[in-house]
Amino acid sequence: MLRDALIRAVNVSGDAGVFAILVHALTxxxxxxxxxxxxxxxxxxxxxxxxxxxxxxxxxxxVGLFIPSR
Structure with missing residues (x-):
């Protein structure tokens, strides 16, 4: 699940102006x-x-999970 969330965040980061990912650990x-x-x-x-x-x-x-666009 984390891998999928990270890939999605990178994919939308340019359009949505995302700079970082924050998580709040409960434990x-x-x-x-x-x-x-x-x-x-x-x-x-x-x-x-x-x-x-x-x-x-x-x-x-x-790790080969993202190919940067040129």
């Missing part, structure tokens, strides 16, 4: 999961994690 275990996926902790709210669209795009290109 410490969920927080660890998001951290292991490359999200970083918000400096304001420790259970909120974020990842820029540029980072998401780079990760998806690296």
């Amino acid at each position: 410490d275990q969920a927080k660890l999961f998001y951290l292991s996926c490359g999200f970083i902790e918000s400096p304001i709210q420790p259970m909120t994690l974020m990842m820029t669209i540029a980072t998401v795009r780079s990760i998806l290109v690296e």
Whole structure:
């Protein structure tokens, strides 16, 4: 599910002006999961994690799940 959400976010980011993805972890275990996926902790709210669209795009290109348009 996370992979699908990240792909969708990248696909609409240009049209919708999306800069980053924010998630709010409900448990410490969920927080660890998001951290292991490359999200970083918000400096304001420790259970909120974020990842820029540029980072998401780079990760998806690296693993072959996204082909950048030219």
